[in-house]
Amino acid sequence: MLRHPAATAELAARLGMTSPQVSRHLRHLREAGLVLTHREGTAVYYGLNTEAMGRLGPDLLVGLHH
Template sequence: MSPAQFFKCLSDDTRLRCVTLLQKEGKLCVCELTAALALSQPKISRHLASLRQCGLLLDSRDGQWVYYQINPKLADWTAPLLKHALAAAELTEVFKADWERLQQMNNRPDTLMCC
């Protein structure tokens, strides 16, 4: 992935919000991202597909559930950028609200299969 592709993938607000939550949490189910961002499942899925197609995310299935995580095989130069993006995002009210909604979500996949 070139730097231009990397930044293009993150240039959308919804995609950046997904990636920052994934950077903080490690792995999330589509339903968790939908609840955290307070957006529709089709919108979240479309953005996750875009991030997967550019190679930034990987998906995995566990039965009927689809989980996403940041691709661990990204170029080394991407790690500090993602780390700094998360640090900056954590200071914003949008991220704080997303994080709070995620933490308050009932029936998260790790406790009860929700999606």
């Protein structure tokens, strides 16, 4: 999600989870300000909020880049 925002269904397939499970997790991350969303047609794409992640600690952001 850092380099390529993804839709819920795509994330669910990657993680081996159901879309509702992923949606619940994404809702919590969005409420915490850790993910950003944008809409393309009917799809909502989620990406990491690098500014918020950087405030958690620079080492975390560096680790996510690898």
